[in-house]
Amino acid sequence: MTISPSLDERFRAAAAAEGLLDVAYDVFEDTPVGPLLVGVTDHGVCRISYDPDPERELEELARLHGPRVLRSARPVDRLHRELDEYFAGRRRHFDLEPDIRVVPEFNRRVLEELARVEYGETTTYGALAARSGSPHAARAVGTVMNRNPVPIVLPCHRVIGASGKLVGYGGGLERKVMLLRLEGAIL
C-alpha cells in the first residue's frame, strides 16, 4: 500500500509544525539559476546548493546539524518567496537570517563581513580579508567564498579580483555573471 501525496504532505507539515526537525529542506526546481536545494533551521537559512546531489546533501546536513533532516515545503516558503522576489529584481536584501553557526570561526568572521557588501556593489578578496582582520589572507578568503554554505543570501558573487576579473564562483562563473548583471553591478 502506498501513501497518498496528501498524507505525505500532512506528515511533513506536522513534523515541522511540532518543531521536530533539525533541518527542513526542499528543492526549488525552477529558478533562473537552475534547481536549488535549500535548507532551513530554527535559526535561519543553513544551505543553498546549486546543482544539488540530494543524497550527498542530506548526509552533509545530517552530519552538520543533526539527523532529523526532512523535506518539508512550509518551513522554506518564506525563503522561496524572497528568492523569487530577488530573481525578479524586486528584492535587494534578504530578511531571512543565514544560519552559519556550524561554520569554523575564521570562515564565519569572513562571511559576516561579506554580509555587509550591498546589492549592486562588488568588493575584492583582499579588501574582504582586510575587513575581516586578516589583511594577508586574500587566498584563504577565496576558499571561504568557495565553501559558502548559503550563496546568494550571503553574496559571495559580489567578491571579485583586484584586477576586476571575476575570478571564480562555487556555482560556476556563468551564474556569477548572471547575478551581478541582475544586480546591475556589471553590464
Add this chain to the structure above:
Amino acid sequence: MEVAVPPFEVFYERHKDEVMAFLGRRLGRERAEDAFQETFLRALRAYHRLDHGEHLRAWALTIASRIVLDDFRRRRPAGVTNAAEMPELATRDARPAYEELAPLTDGLPQKERAAVVLRYGYGLSYDEIGAALGSTGSAARQAASAGVRRLRKEQT
C-alpha cells in the same frame, strides 16, 4: 562497523510504504492514515537519540505495532482484554521482524515481548526501545527484565 543513522528523510522514504501497508491491514485505510502520521512523528521525536542505524525497519514496525495497540485499547471498553483479538506484532508479517526470538517470546505480554526482542534480538538501547513503545527508557528496561524473569520462570 556500526551503520550510521541515516538522515530522517532516507529512513522515512525507505519504510513509509511498508508501515502504511502494515497499518492498513490492521486498522483499515482510514484509521491507518492517522496511525501512519503518529508512527513517524513518534519515530522523529526519538530519532536524534538513536545510537546507530541498524534494525531501523524493526524499530519502525514496532512503533507502528504499539500505535495499533493503543488504537485498539482506545476503542475497547476499559478492563476488557481479549488476547486473541489483539493485533499481532510484526512477527507474523510477510517479512518477520522478530523471527529468531519469536518462538521463545510468543507467550509474553506484548510490551514485554517487544522490549525483550528489541533488546536481545536487535541490541537496541533502552532509550530507543522506550521511544518505540511510546514510553521511557527506564520503563523499557523494566519491561525487558520483567519479560526475561517471566521466561526464566516458564523454563523451569
